[in-house]
Amino acid sequence: GGVRMAGEHGANGLQPQEQDHTGALEEGRGGANQPAGCEDSEQAVSSTANQPMISVQFVQKVLAEILGTYLLIFAGCAAVAVNQRTAGTVTFPGVCITWGLAVMVMVYSVGHISGAHLNPAVTLAFATCGRFPWRQVPAYAAAQVTGSTAASLTLRLLFGSEPEHFFGTVPSGSDVQSLVLEFIITFYLMFVISGVATDNRAVSKLEEEYCAITILVLAINL
Numbered sequence: 001g002g003v004r005m006a007g008e009h010g011a012n013g014l015q016p017q018e019q020d021h022t023g024a025l026e027e028g029r030g031g032a033n034q035p036a037g038c039e040d041s042e043q044a045v046s047s048t049a050n051q052p053m054i055s056v057q058f059v060q061k062v063l064a065e066i067l068g069t070y071l072l073i074f075a076g077c078a079a080v081a082v083n084q085r086t087a088g089t090v091t092f093p094g095v096c097i098t099w100g101l102a103v104m105v106m107v108y109s110v111g112h113i114s115g116a117h118l119n120p121a122v123t124l125a126f127a128t129c130g131r132f133p134w135r136q137v138p139a140y141a142a143a144q145v146t147g148s149t150a151a152s153l154t155l156r157l158l159f160g161s162e163p164e165h166f167f168g169t170v171p172s173g174s175d176v177q178s179l180v181l182e183f184i185i186t187f188y189l190m191f192v193i194s195g196v197a198t199d200n201r202a203v204s205k206l207e208e209e210y211c212a213i214t215i216l217v218l219a220i221n222l
Contacts, residue, residue, distance in 0.1 A: 058136070062143045064114035068106040069147030072118055074154060075102040080167040081159045120144055125190050 079098035083090035090098075107116040115132075117123045120141040126132035155167060171178035 061114040064110040065143035066147040068110040069118050069144045070151045073148045073151035077167040
């Protein structure tokens with residue numbers, strides 16, 4: 001009775017499909033019994049590293065990164081452009097919420113395919129910590145830059161290139177102040193992503209919400 005039920009549900013009491021949950025933000029995350037930390041880099045990426053560089057699965061990952069980054073940048077920057085063009089109807093909190101929700105939606109949509117890095121900084125951080133193969137970093141970074149550039153060009157075609165419709169941001173303080181703020185917010189973002197995606201002790205089912213909330217907080221404050 002009890003032994004049979006334990007065998008069916010696994011040693012940790014979870015269903016098989018729950019045991020196979022790999023997390024939305026990490027490529028090649030270890031299993032539940034694998035220790036957390038960068039020292040397990042060889043075990044964390046061994047299955048991915050043994051695969052050929054060019055394969056159907058890898059092409060799917062690259063395409064998912066292009067599409068995910070495109071939709072993320074398009075949604076976030078479009079909210080800014082519409083807000084400026086319509087005299088602030090979206091509002092600043094609305095723009096921040098758009099960015100946070102866009103990240104969460106993209107992670108849910110393509111996270112099971114490519115890991116939903118959507119940012120070269122995320123890919124580089126995972127590779128540095130041994131959770132992503134270095135040989136795939138250039139392809140991921142190129143895919144992310146391609147997707148974001150295509151989204152920017154699309155918005156330029158839709159809204160024009162007038163300065164009042166510019167959907168980017170410019171520093172409002174000194175160069176030193178801007179540099180320090182960029183360092184802090186980038187560290188904050190990568191600290192949260194690395195913490196919830198590379199440590200097996202984290203609550204993996206809430207990774208998407210953690211990242212969305214982090215981006216929302218950073219956007220509102222900065």
